[in-house]
Amino acid sequence: MNKDIAELHIVMYQSGKAFTEYRKTSPEQKANFLETIASNIEGLGDSLIAKAAEETHLPVARLTGERGRTTMQLRMFAQMLREGSWVQASVDTAIPDKTPAKPDIRKMLYPLGPVVVFGASNFPFAYSTAGGDTASALAAGCTVVVKAHPAHLQTSCMVAEAITQAIRSSEMPEHIFQHVTHTDFESGKILVQHPATAAVGFTGSYSGGRALYDYAAARKNPIPVFSEMGSINPVILLPDTLQHNAESIAKQYAGSITLGMGQFCTNPGLLIAIEAEGLHHFIEKLGNEIAAVAPAQMLHPGIHKAYFTKMQLALAEKGVDLLSQSTVLPTGIEAQPAIAITKAANFLQNPLLQEEVFGPYSLLVTCKDKEELIAVWTSVTGQLTTTLMGTDSDFTDFSSLLDIAPSIAGRILINGVPTGVEVCPSMVHGGPFPASTDSRFTAVGIEAVKRWVRPVAYQNFPDALLPEALKNGNPLHIWRMINNEWTKD
Amino acid sequence: MNKDIAELHIVMYQSGKAFTEYRKTSPEQKANFLETIASNIEGLGDSLIAKAAEETHLPVARLTGERGRTTMQLRMFAQMLREGSWVQASVDTAIPDKTPAKPDIRKMLYPLGPVVVFGASNFPFAYSTAGGDTASALAAGCTVVVKAHPAHLQTSCMVAEAITQAIRSSEMPEHIFQHVTHTDFESGKILVQHPATAAVGFTGSYSGGRALYDYAAARKNPIPVFSEMGSINPVILLPDTLQHNAESIAKQYAGSITLGMGQFCTNPGLLIAIEAEGLHHFIEKLGNEIAAVAPAQMLHPGIHKAYFTKMQLALAEKGVDLLSQSTVLPTGIEAQPAIAITKAANFLQNPLLQEEVFGPYSLLVTCKDKEELIAVWTSVTGQLTTTLMGTDSDFTDFSSLLDIAPSIAGRILINGVPTGVEVCPSMVHGGPFPASTDSRFTAVGIEAVKRWVRPVAYQNFPDALLPEALKNGNPLHIWRMINNEWTKD
Secondary structure (H helix, E strand, O other), X not given: OOHHHHHHHHHHHHHHHHHHHHOOOOHHHHHHHHHHHHHHHHXXXXXXXXXXXXXXXXXXXXXXXXXXHHHHHHHHHHHHHHHOHXXXXXXXXXXXXXXXXXXXXXXXXXXXOOEEEEOOOOOOOOOOOOOHHHHHHHHHOOOEEEEOOHHHHHHHHHHHHHHHHXXXXXXXXXXXXXXXXXXXXXXXXXXXXXXXXOEEEEEOOHHHHHHHHHHHHOOOOOOOEEEEOOXXXXXXXXXXXXXXXXXXXHHHHHHHHHHHHHOOOOOOOEEEEEOOHHHHHHHHHHHHHHXXXXXXXXXXXXXXXXXXXXXXXXXXXXXXEEEEEOOOOOOOOEEOOEEEEEEHHHHHHOXXXXXXXXXXXXEEEEEOOHHHHHHHHHHOOOEEEEEEEOOHHHHHHOOHHHHHHHXXXXXXXXXXXXXXXXXOOOOOOOOOOOXXXXXXXXXXXXXXXXXXXXXXEEEOOOHHHOOHHHOOOOOOOOOEEEOOEEEOX | OOHHHHHHHHHHHHHHHHHHHHOOOOHHHHHHHHHHHHHHHHHOHHHHHHHHHHXXXXXXHHHHHHHHHHHHHHHHHHHHHHHOHHHOOEEEOOXXXXXXXXXXEEEEEEEOOOEEEXXXXXXXXXXXXXXXXXXXXXXXXXXXXXXXXXXXXXXXXXXXXXXHHHHHHOOOOOOOEEEEOOOOHHHHHHHHHOOOOOEEEEEOOHHHHHHHHHHHHOOOOOOOEEEEOOOOOEEEEOHHHHHHHHHHHHHHHHHHHHHHHHOOOOOOOEEEEEOOHHHHHHHHHHHHHHHOOOOEEOOOHHHHHHXXXXXXXXXXXXXXXXXXXXXXXXOOOEEOOEEEEEEHHHHHHOHHHHOOOOOOEEEEEEEOOHHHHHHHHHHOOOEEEEEEEOOHHHHHHOOHHHHHHHHHXXXXXXXXXXXXXXXXXXXXXXXXXXXXXXXXXXXXXXXXXXXXXXXXXXXXXXXHHOOHHHOOOOOOOOOEEEOOEEEOO
């Protein structure tokens, strides 16, 4: 065994050992710990933003916003821990004179164990080292091993140090968070297949996410993997709204398609519309808007190369035409925003056109009628989002779309843009495969914690031996389900 | 393609088509449908019980009880649908003057699609054709295809007909439930890998459950599989309770080990104790109790053969001795109850001794001290249950066991027997692999519905276009989370 492999084994062994200590800490201790991480990240000040800007080429304003989102998420999970109802405590008291006698049974959620988190290239803060996966796993009571994304390694190390400092000052068990910086492919496999690993979180490409899923499924004891692998986020543009709002929709979507140079998993990569008067006007306006967006640097050379190559391949496909592109020529690793157009018949015959082109690109598919529109929409694989743009009259004429939409995606929007993922309890960031490897969970919002826990039932326990959340007196004052009734008593 | 394969493809295609109709039915319609199934099963009267007794060799009293459990489960899910809060509706209202503006986002659970259910040999009613998997999937809004267990094919056909009648009389869409009776191995693979299949439920052996999991993971789009694959359900017998209660515990456990000829996945197959005065007394008493239990017929010749072979293999291992067996010799497919004994050192060195011997058999492992006891206990793979038998004084001396227990199993018992799985909201029937393929869910109780649903978010929807559960006026009068507060308003 070479030194690197041995090191990964030691890391996972330590994570497993730390888990047996971390699970004994109180919700209040964990909440303080998460808040201390947030404060420490803020304490890094401008130097953290400067390093991230240098490594990712993202604008300072965007990075400052993303840091705010990251610390907000940490504090949100701290608040969840203090409020306490998230453990879904449930109590069914005994009925001794039932035949057979019904025993006392109680239930609550319990952490899975060590979680391996793979940092995302496009979110150096919010979905990397101290991002949503790490915050939700630590809140659940799991220990975490983060594999840094090589595209922002130094940023990752700075955040990791902020977490390590928080472990020390909060007097938390050593090794509840560990950071590995191996850049080789094999190390990911070793981490996912290590016996101590209990679950995996990943945000990135289809090929990466699928590989991790396959490693986990091939284990002697398969473990849950939540890979969030992106989407083309189909948008339906209905006729009446195009007739009346072509200009504003073109403006709104040119903004969404090119936001952050299209480097969001919720980027609208597929627009679907029926050929009609309003569509021609929309095409003209969207073309003008896209032409006016200046190129900007992408995250790293690999992503830039993939964008350029994939867009050229898409444009080379039969029946696909370039509708418009930025009039300014890109330099270095800048992306040139572009819109392509094709007919439904081409799209339906060519699965290559469904592939995500990660960057400021979108394909407009024109359809003869409602049937073609539905055929195009339902031909796509599972999505994170799908959007319906329409007037009241459109939704009367196309009411069946509302019935179909939940089968397409984890989040359905009406008259909005899919970019911008609000962090709130009702958010769903996930969807049918390949949007994510397990559509039953979300990667964003408070409910993201559910990926890392399992229910445990306690039968016939004396009150003194029960966990706090399940004791008769409800010492934590949390909402519980008692004999089928929600109560705080 | 041969005729059988073609037939399975048509069945799954029909299930997918029926799903698009079934998801439009109201909770009330689904509740009535489930209740009609329950009534129809009861309407089959003694003929159903007689057929099941003939096919499974289970006693009439047990089958009558199991039928009651089955119809109770169907009615429990009907009640869940009428009460309505199970959809976990959540509403986060818009904050337009936030920067950036926070949109209105709402969320609820939505059915995955067609579910394939594999009937269990040991529960011809409660975990077969109209059992817990079928009832929970239909309640979720999923369509169901049941693959009948060949060991009780005619019973399965009778129950399937009761469901088909309920579809007709409730005017439900055709094909929302279908029953296939193919007995070959290949047909299971075809069903799991069919593009229309969205999830799988299975109760049975490790080899069967693991195979289905692997088929699903190998799909182009992997789907969730909930395989419940049994356990050896370790029981810790602590010294003080053995000192004082050896006789009653021996009686209680002889009953649990031989209940239903040990053909329960919660059968206590492993007893762990520290060598001490009370243990010798317990061994003598347990031996006497087991010797007095008469052999009885097992479910089918395959299970009988496996029991006989696996027990002989276990007894042939080094350091394993027969402690006691029924003094009556078995005939035909009868099982002879038996208890074996070995030392911790043998158990720890021999993973074969961890393998489930499905039937009225248990292995008692004797340990030198607390360290050996913990080593034996934590060496086992994931379990459905684990039980601690002890006095107050034991739990003071062995308090660390309570901290370890949740990592071992999905259900922890104190001073009870694991057989007898109460159907209630706090029940957890599932556990770390290989107890089940996804420890985050339970197969028993109301929460079993969660296996077949995923959350869907609705962003910026006009009230009129929202599902009933998410409308402003709360027309279904259900508990919802509104801006972080539980309310029925």
